Amino acid sequence: MSMNLQQGANAVIPEPAVFVGIGWSSDEEWEIDASAFLIGQNGKVRCDQDFIFYNQPEAPSGCIRLDSEPSSGEDMRGFHVHFCQVPEDVSKIIFTMTLGSVTEPECSPVFRMLNRVYIRVIRQSGEGLTRYDLMDADQEVAMLLGELYRYKNAWKFRAIGQGYNGGLGVLAADLGVNINAAPEAAVDTADTADTTVTLKSNRKTQKQIWAEKAITLQQGLNRFIPQIQAAVEGQINESNTRMIIDKILMDVFGYQMEEIKAEQEVQGRRADYVLAIDNRDTIVAEVKKAGLPLRHRHVFQATSYGAYSGIRWALLTNLTTWQVYHISTQDKVEANLVFSVNLLPGVKLEDCERLLLISRYGISRKGALEKNWKEVSALTHESIIRAILTEDVISKIRVAIKRDTGCSFENNQIQPVLEEILIHG
Numbered sequence: 001m002s003m004n005l006q007q008g009a010n011a012v013i014p015e016p017a018v019f020v021g022i023g024w025s026s027d028e029e030w031e032i033d034a035s036a037f038l039i040g041q042n043g044k045v046r047c048d049q050d051f052i053f054y055n056q057p058e059a060p061s062g063c064i065r066l067d068s069e070p071s072s073g074e075d076m077r078g079f080h081v082h083f084c085q086v087p088e089d090v091s092k093i094i095f096t097m098t099l100g101s102v103t104e105p106e107c108s109p110v111f112r113m114l115n116r117v118y119i120r121v122i123r124q125s126g127e128g129l130t131r132y133d134l135m136d137a138d139q140e141v142a143m144l145l146g147e148l149y150r151y152k153n154a155w156k157f158r159a160i161g162q163g164y165n166g167g168l169g170v171l172a173a174d175l176g177v178n179i180n181a182a183p184e185a186a187v188d189t190a191d192t193a194d195t196t197v198t199l200k201s202n203r204k205t206q207k208q209i210w211a212e213k214a215i216t217l218q219q220g221l222n223r224f225i226p227q228i229q230a231a232v233e234g235q236i237n238e239s240n241t242r243m244i245i246d247k248i249l250m251d252v253f254g255y256q257m258e259e260i261k262a263e264q265e266v267q268g269r270r271a272d273y274v275l276a277i278d279n280r281d282t283i284v285a286e287v288k289k290a291g292l293p294l295r296h297r298h299v300f301q302a303t304s305y306g307a308y309s310g311i312r313w314a315l316l317t318n319l320t321t322w323q324v325y326h327i328s329t330q331d332k333v334e335a336n337l338v339f340s341v342n343l344l345p346g347v348k349l350e351d352c353e354r355l356l357l358i359s360r361y362g363i364s365r366k367g368a369l370e371k372n373w374k375e376v377s378a379l380t381h382e383s384i385i386r387a388i389l390t391e392d393v394i395s396k397i398r399v400a401i402k403r404d405t406g407c408s409f410e411n412n413q414i415q416p417v418l419e420e421i422l423i424h425g
Contacts, residue, residue: 002120002128005159011121011130013148013155017082018129019067019122020095021075022145025115025367031100032114033168034077036064037175038090039147044176046089048197051177052079053168056197061085064093069361074278075120081148083155092149094160094175095119098142098168111140111163119145121157126278132159140164142171172197210353213361218352220252221343228319228343232291241290241319242272249275254360269305273315275363282363285315292318296335303327303335313338313369315358320344324358326373338373385422389415 003011022034038050038059045051049060057066063085070078079095086093097117099109111117111134120131132146140163147158164171173179177197224244231244242262249255261274264284273285286302288294294316302314306327314325314335320343325335341351356362357369377383387393394411397418402408 002122003130005130005132005157007132007135007159007161009132010156010158012151013121013129013157015123015129016084017080017124019070019124020079020081020146020148021070021120021122022077022095022097022118023075023120024097024117026109026113030109032076033098033100034066034079035096035098035168035172036066036079037094037096037172037177038064038087039092039094039175040089041091046087048178050090051172051175051197053172061087063087063090070364092147094147095145096143096168096171097145098171100141100167109141110138111143112138117143117145119159121148130157132161134161136161138163141167144171210356213359214349214353214356217252217356217359218347218349221248221347221352221355224248224252225343225347228290231319232344234290236290238287238289242287244290244319245273245287245317249273253355253358259360264305266305266309269301269308271302271305274305274309274311275315275358277360277363281309281311283313283315283358284309284311285317288316288318290319294318294321294323299323299325299335303333307333313358322355324354324369326377336373336377338369338376388422389418394418 005011020036024032026032033054035051035053037045037052040046040050049056052059052064052066054066054068057068058064063082065080067078067080070076081093099111099114117134118131119134121129123129134143134145142164144160144162144164146160148155149158164174169179179197224247227244231241246260249260250257255275255277259276261276261281262272264271264274271284272287273283274281275283275285284302284306286299288298299314299316302316303325306312306314307329312327314327316323316325321340322343323340324338326338328334328336339354341355343351354372357372362368391411394414398409398411398414401414
């Protein structure tokens with residue numbers, strides 16, 4: 001069972017190798033980095049190669065490696081650490097996180113704008129060892145989250161939570177990294193062994209990564225188009241349809257075979273598939289024979305299963321049409337359409353950007369599908385009508401009417417007219 005630490009507390013790490021995961025949540029597209037520093041006895045890095053970050057993701061000894069896209073559905077960045085490969089003169093490994101704006105440096109975020117910032121240490125099996133949740137962040141743009149340090153003949157983890165007002169450059173320099181003052185200049189490694197680290201970022205934004213993965217998904221689906229067309233024309237049965245779905249889920253959507261659980265039952269409800277990541281059930285799926293027209297009643301079984309098992313997303317497909325639903329259980333069980341995609345006659349890139357949300361990668365990006373659903377539900381007719389019928393909007397309409405016609409009305413005179421237009425008109 002994972003131990004939750006308070007700031008300054010520590011815990012023994014009784015493992016030869018661990019994964020250090022760092023996570024956060026944010027509604028904004030910010031440039032967020034995680035880095036690690038191998039620290040010597042003097043409290044500084046021994047050399048610039050001890051700075052592990054996006055341009056230098058692995059230590060020469062192989063003791064630590066940055067993972068920018070962890071397979072865990074929770075962590076946003078992570079580090080694989082092998083203690084037996086840590087050089088003897090390294091006393092500790094510090095893990096940091098820094099913030100910046102992707103497009104508007106003058107509007108850079110600070111840590112108090114983020115939600116649920118944490119660092120955790122887990123076994124290679126995925127079982128948690130210890131975790132620290134950052135609680136008291138303010139105007140900092142860089143943070144020392146925690147450290148692994150030698151203790152006698154073992155290793156321990158300490159929760160730090162120390163903030164910096166400077167960015168990654170200031171933090172790295174404070175830990176002894178020789179930062180390049182002119183990041184545009186090329187580094188000549190032939191003339192000097194003490195290479196100056198350049199912090200010029202060649203990283204891609206999350207939007208760029210998402211677009212590239214959507215293209216890859218499109219290419220994968222295009223390879224299945226002839227098989228899908230033949231399945232529809234041949235009117236293959238549901239069993240054979242599911243065999244093709246199995247291949248698509250693995251070869252295109254990236255799921256492992258053991259993550260695709262077939263013929264699941266709970267309280268008398270049956271689901272054709274349940275897709276699970278890291279032993280967490282995420283999507284329940286209902287499959288119909290290739291080309292069979294989909295009806296709303298077809299999603300009922302998946303919705304019922306999801307409601308009883310706590311799954312919030314349902315997939316309904318007949319191989320050509322892929323529909324994703326949000327399962328709501330607040331007042332009553334409901335299935336609301338998030339998006340619908342048709343693969344025939346051709347696979348559109350914008351559709352692949354939606355389908356990526358239910359891929360293994362998309363589901364691993366915690367909150368991505370939820371954010372899409374919120375955007376869809378925010379622009380429904382009902383949502384727009386509610387927004388228009390608020391006092392603020394009616395007041396603005398009243399002012400506009402007076403300006404254009406010279407006639408004065410009260411809000412309660414305008415509201416029934418708006419309701420007639422929006423609801424009954």
